[in-house]
Amino acid sequence: MGTKDRQGKALKGGNPAALPLVDAAAMQTALDLAARGKTADAAKMLEDIARRNPANATAPFNLGMLCYKAGSLAEAEKSFRKALARNPEDGETLAYLAGVRLDRGAHAEGLELWEKAKCHPLSARSWVTIGGILRELGDIPHAKECFETALALQPDCIEAFYGISRVRKFTTEELAAMRRIANVRTTDEKIKLEFSLGKAGLDNDEAEEGFRHYAEANRLKKSTRPVDISLYEKYADSLIGLFSQDVVRRLRGRGSVTSSQPVFIVGMMRSGSTLTDQILSSHPDVRSVGEAEYFVKGIPAYTNTEVPGHFRAGAPSITREFIDKLTPDVLDTIGRKYLSLTAPAAQGATRVIDKMLHNFFWVGLIRLALPNAKIIHTTRDPVDTGLSLYTLLFTSHLPWTYDQRDIGRYILSCNRVMDHWKKLFPGAIYEANYERMIADQESETRKLLEFCGLPWNDSCLKFHETKRQVNTASATQVRQPIYKDSVKKWKKYEQYLQPLIKTLEGGE
Template sequence: MSDSDPRLAGLTPKVIATLHAGARALRDGRLPQALTLLDDAHRQAPQHPEPLRYLALAQLQARRPQAAAALLRQALCLAPDDALLHSDLAAALAAGGDVEAALAGWRQAVTLDPALMSAWFNLGRNLQQQGETAGAIAALERACTLAPQALPPRVLLGDALVHAGRFVEAAGHYRAALAVHPACGDAWRGLSNIKTMPLDEADAVALRAQLERADAVASDRIAMLFALGKLEEDRGHHAAALAAFSAANALQKQLTPWSADAFRTYVQQALRLTADLPAPLDPRLGEEVIFIVGLPRSGSTLFEQILASHPEVEGASELPDLGIVIQQESQRRGVPYPHWIAQASAEDWHRLGREYLARTARWRQRRPRQTDKQPDNWKHVGILRAMLPGATIIETRRDPLETAWSCFKQQFYSQPHFANDMADIALYMQGCTHAMQQWRARDPTHIHLHVYEDLLAAPEARIRALLADCGLPFDPACLQFHRAERSVRTASAAQVRQPLRTDTARALAYGLLLEPLLALLQMPPPL
């Protein structure tokens, strides 16, 4: 923001100085000071939209999206055709959970100003989060055209193209990002995750050169180490791969430590508190939903792809909605989950189940049923027989060593994460297995175990069993799951677009190098 910015036209030098000071405080993270200064600027010029806009941005940074939206609506009364105000209002609406209104706001912003790159980027990013990959690609392409050197839209466009199965185009955009910033960790992550297009010797040289840079930030260094580990594994250099993966995870765990004690406590509490739940008001509530849960890297994307090939099922991928509904109920009660479980009545569970179904209704507009493939939802399976008693739960499981190793070498977005330490991986896997066994015993009609290796050994028989467990008639399209045209928004996007392969095991090739991990997996669970 400069004094000559046309958005400041009509403001006095004093107000501009106050606005500058508030903007600097906001940029530097001095939020209380920013709020005071920006409120002062607004009071000095109550009929000008720009102080209102900056004050709204400060409220948004303070995690008060409703207050931010109110200020931006006030500003739009003064300047109804201001594209940036519409874009900022959309951001506030999205932060407040009104995604549909936010998307409409960004569309209005780009209509008013087709050159507003930030609005195209936010429109594309949020469309992608909603699974509208074609629209996301179109919006992100516009953003890249407007700002060819900008990294976030370029990398996100690569991600969207991967989800659409357009891997060659995606790789081109990741490499375009690397041409701008050779140490861009997100671009290296994207390239490495296209597992059907391995990195080559030139990439190995480039990665090592970038890892030597003293100015490489930790997030980029972590991503590059994961990419280097994958490259070395593909070349059969297993000791070098293990070293790279170990270095990446050690740095990530140092930045975001995961609490094993908190996890143990959660599993114990969740099992105890879900032992006795009220009978559901409607035993069929949720029968539209198929939850796919379990450990990451256990084949869950493959099982979802098979189900999504069925004409009655929409593949919704990894949805946050169950966790959001639970979190909002915790906030409403002022009691953390799972402690309020025993206080919830049958009416409460029914209400929460309907809230989940309302939040996910758009996934059932084309087809009557949907998947929800959020692996972490296994932590909430214990309450589903009260909250969504008609839902089907598919637990996916894979060879423990292959699962554990695959977790260790995969960079996860969400942190802190159990996969940054081998001992934590073993504990988490044992906790998940222990809890799911008990919950399956309590509700065997709705909770079903499916094993990845069994699917590889007898594909048609296991696909028929999977469909039967979901109450679906057999459809031959499910045998050709790799031909299904849908957005796949996980790290397995490339693999599930290929026929079943029996050569996906990687851990055994490491031999004695993974003996410590195998020993941890064979220990009795400390729960």
């Protein structure tokens, strides 16, 4: 899933237009509130300071940073433009406005702003921020340059080391430099340092050290978001029991939405889903909405009494009440809502890819509400999938990815659910297997396109050349031609993966 981590934490304290004492104190209070996570209160104070001090650039800049970190890009842009109008030569403001414009798809303007920003002194964090965005856009060489520049400016910059971990292998010198870092201010920084040290260990054939750091990284991350993996297993079992063949018989063919535009990619993260999305999105008749939470937006929510405590209030799930109230009209509402949400991105495309992998829980409902949609299940050696998950830090809420046994149990639950759907809808779900794609790219690509009802196009073989933003952990890999390094990669580290392997084998 998504791994975007917006570097919007550093707020400014000073600025060209001095503040009155009362507003200087208010600014410090706002900074303190932001540091404690009270962003709404901090934002309100910053808005008031900016309004009272029309020449002050710091307040709107800080407000822009808060919005940027929260993902409110339109509001962030508004604040950064206000700050830039008040201080046109501020490199940091230019850099973050460039980041916002790049994130919002205005690549030409964003790159122009970034070129202007580089003419001014910039913090290491600004270089890291732009490096992360350039990585997602597929500009790996310039992303590397950004992370390396940040490291040159600040040799102990953990964020820069973490950025490097996502675009290339570490050198022995970089591994040694990370070992020497002593000033780690926050748990988040410690987690990123440990993940980076883990990768550096593996990059330099220090597997024992690498997995020692990965173990600590995952322990720390799991402690921030404890998880009860049994709830996922119970929900999988509950879903399988509730969404039965009788439900399918009752509702199959009763809906009226006939669009064949949607293509859903479902399954496990790190199973080749981004590769599959990139191959299909390289076709001129295809658009992709990425990992969009569109399908669930049309689903009515009922309290899940079957698995209490697993779902937040208002979150849809498959429950007895949901099944009992599922009618053709409800199916049509779900289908039409989905198509309305994907329409802006579709731009007249024949097929629109939706790579929200968690939709594997909703395959049965997709088949009933959008019966002409295509469903692709990406699969891969489960130990390679688990290894990849264990060695990555995700920014989205995936708390089960930080323990080998939890990963194994989740994979098994996903497999049980997908096996259930395949029994209910035989022949309707296409398996896109990672290892087969790596072994015979052209043949497997032809099969994939045929399933999706698309004519052959050579661009699909040159997927790594496709220019689009990829906001997943595979953003670097899909910019390269097919390579075989990740097939059976786990064999090299088998001794460090015993909890995962034994869980998958049913031994734990």
